[in-house]
Amino acid sequence: MPPGHRPRTTAKDDDDSMTSDRTNAPARRSPRLAWIIAGASVAIVVLIAAIVFAPHDATETGPTDSGTASDAATPTPTQNIAEQLIVPGYDPNPGTFALPDASGLSAEPITANFALADDATAWGGTFGLSFEATELANPAWNSDNSNLTTTLAALGNPVLRFGGNKVDRRMWWTSTDEPAPEWAEATVTPADLERVAAVVEAVDADVTLVVDLGHNDPERAADMVKYATAAFGDHLLAITIGNEPNGYSPEAQPDLAVRGDDWDTDAYQDALVEHSDAIDAETPGTNYAGPGAYDTTWLRAYTESDLPNKTAVTMHWYPLWRCDATSNRSSTTTIENLTSPALRESAHKILSLGKGVADDAGLPFWVEETGPTSCSGGNETSRTHAQALWTSDYVLTAAEIGAERIAFHSMLGACDGGAPMSPVCASGTVDEPGEVIEGRSNFLALMLLSWVPDGQVLTPSVSGDGRVMVHAVYGDDGSLTYVIVDMRDPSATDALAPVSLHAPEGLGADAPAAWTPDSGSQLASDSLDSTESTLPAMAPVQAELAGATLTADAPLTVASTPGTTTVLTFDDAASHADGDGPTATASATP
Numbered sequence: 001m002p003p004g005h006r007p008r009t010t011a012k013d014d015d016d017s018m019t020s021d022r023t024n025a026p027a028r029r030s031p032r033l034a035w036i037i038a039g040a041s042v043a044i045v046v047l048i049a050a051i052v053f054a055p056h057d058a059t060e061t062g063p064t065d066s067g068t069a070s071d072a073a074t075p076t077p078t079q080n081i082a083e084q085l086i087v088p089g090y091d092p093n094p095g096t097f098a099l100p101d102a103s104g105l106s107a108e109p110i111t112a113n114f115a116l117a118d119d120a121t122a123w124g125g126t127f128g129l130s131f132e133a134t135e136l137a138n139p140a141w142n143s144d145n146s147n148l149t150t151t152l153a154a155l156g157n158p159v160l161r162f163g164g165n166k167v168d169r170r171m172w173w174t175s176t177d178e179p180a181p182e183w184a185e186a187t188v189t190p191a192d193l194e195r196v197a198a199v200v201e202a203v204d205a206d207v208t209l210v211v212d213l214g215h216n217d218p219e220r221a222a223d224m225v226k227y228a229t230a231a232f233g234d235h236l237l238a239i240t241i242g243n244e245p246n247g248y249s250p251e252a253q254p255d256l257a258v259r260g261d262d263w264d265t266d267a268y269q270d271a272l273v274e275h276s277d278a279i280d281a282e283t284p285g286t287n288y289a290g291p292g293a294y295d296t297t298w299l300r301a302y303t304e305s306d307l308p309n310k311t312a313v314t315m316h317w318y319p320l321w322r323c324d325a326t327s328n329r330s331s332t333t334t335i336e337n338l339t340s341p342a343l344r345e346s347a348h349k350i351l352s353l354g355k356g357v358a359d360d361a362g363l364p365f366w367v368e369e370t371g372p373t374s375c376s377g378g379n380e381t382s383r384t385h386a387q388a389l390w391t392s393d394y395v396l397t398a399a400e401i402g403a404e405r406i407a408f409h410s411m412l413g414a415c416d417g418g419a420p421m422s423p424v425c426a427s428g429t430v431d432e433p434g435e436v437i438e439g440r441s442n443f444l445a446l447m448l449l450s451w452v453p454d455g456q457v458l459t460p461s462v463s464g465d466g467r468v469m470v471h472a473v474y475g476d477d478g479s480l481t482y483v484i485v486d487m488r489d490p491s492a493t494d495a496l497a498p499v500s501l502h503a504p505e506g507l508g509a510d511a512p513a514a515w516t517p518d519s520g521s522q523l524a525s526d527s528l529d530s531t532e533s534t535l536p537a538m539a540p541v542q543a544e545l546a547g548a549t550l551t552a553d554a555p556l557t558v559a560s561t562p563g564t565t566t567v568l569t570f571d572d573a574a575s576h577a578d579g580d581g582p583t584a585t586a587s588a589t590p
Contacts, residue, residue: 414426423439480503
């Protein structure tokens with residue numbers, strides 16, 4: 001395997017808590033879905049969550065060092081569990097938003113310039129979660145006893161992808177109640193797809209589905225696609241045939257081999273056609289994405305194949321793949337590496353290779369499976385605030401490179417003992433995870449990014465050493481949102497960094513002439529290695545900040561605090577002059 005994506009026997013492969021071992025349950029048409037309006041904005045969902053939670057002090061919440069739920073994450077006994085958003089560290093009622101005073105800072109400002117490129121990546125429904133295909137059989141989907149729908153809705157209209165190593169090795173699909181073979185960990189049926197589809201509809205998610213290529217059964221794959229198309233409808237963007245086909249042979253991954261020594265790119269191309277012929281016979285016009293691999297050799301094998309209706313090129317990438325913490329390499333699983341500007345440079349180098357293959361083929365580029373590391377078990381980056389900061393920076397970096405979909409690999413297993421890098425987990429034990437879902441610190445980062453208005457990702461040019469990075473999105477509504485990611489360790493320094501925000505170039509004649517700060521939020525913690533992060537809901541800015549103005553000739557300098565990701569949204573200053581601006585008070589409410 002190439003550097004940057006080692007052969008994986010990861011937590012998602014060898015951790016039995018990733019999926020529940022169960023018999024198939026019938027589809028449940030739950031009346032609880034009536035309270036969710038499909039396609040509603042994340043702000044509405046967060047307000048619903050605020051109703052069911054009593055306000056709490058965000059500084060006293062968060063996951064424990066062992067990864068178990070804190071008291072603040074305990075479900076409220078008197079409320080319907082299906083309606084509860086359980087994310088330690090989240091404050092739904094923060095009062096107004098303020099930033100430290102930057103006027104007295106003497107350090108050289110970090111200058112952030114932006115431009116709107118002709119091929120700018122669209123923002124909105126850009127990121128979400130990837131699950132093992134075995135999770136399709138998890139009972140939490142559309143269950144009266146689960147808050148999974150509420151949790152996913154907190155990401156707006158998220159990306160959802162089902163695949164992973166288990167799709168080719170441990171998932172058994174049947175529409176005729178056939179007994180599962182010994183190798184199967186979970187049986188997935190049409191009833192399971194219908195339960196998942198009810199959640200997909202409720203949260204307005206876009207779905208991609210991987211079908212089994214490892215067992216070389218085209219008719220069975222075609223049967224699954226037929227039922228998936230019926231269940232998901234327009235929410236199903238594409239089918240991928242096989243997951244990481246570059247890892248099928250004994251030479252590539254001896255412990256995970258599903259094909260023989262003769263497996264190569266030619267055999268893969270033949271298999272794609274064989275499977276697509278069977279699929280199209282059942283479901284004509286099916287769209288395909290692929291290959292779901294790291295190696296550009298396999299990406300080109302996909303684009304150069306005779307597979308019809310290619311929709312996108314999909315790549316997988318886990319930047320920290322060296323699992324020996326003593327190796328002292330830039331790809332080793334350490335907090336220093338995770339928060340290093342060098343990792344952002346690696347993203348530009350590696351993802352640009354995939355984007356180049358996609359561009360050559362005239363196809364969109366998707367990162368369908370990703371996360372900070374592919375190493376199994378925990379390491380010093382697991383469940384940390386550093387992981388949350390990296391997540392917020394990485395999503396926008398990938399989007400700037402041209403990734404139109406970004407899915408973080410996840411599981412619905414136990415928070416304590418399950419895969420430590422998953423943004424979501426279940427509150428039960430490893431043996432009995434249950435159906436109550438919690439969000440971790442990296443889920444907080446995704447929540448924060450979901451509050452950035454839909455629009456176009458701007459191309460940044462930021463001075464400094466890269467420890468403080470600034471991203472920006474030009475909203476379809478004329479808004480302008482800056483995302484400041486400060487990777488400095490707050491336990492090592494409390495020095496504020498002045499950041500000079502410049503109005504973007506190339507917006508066109510219809511763009512506002514001036515912007516005024518409207519709302520903001522900030523992901524924070526007291527150290528990079530902390531397992532506790534805090535995130536207040538987006539709130540109107542404090543009166544002093546609301547009075548500032550940003551124009552092409554007058555940048556705005558703000559102060560960045562170490563160990564934070566700050567989202568600051570500006571609106572057209574003309575709307576504020578007309579009385580449509582934020583209703584900020586003189587000071588933030590505790």
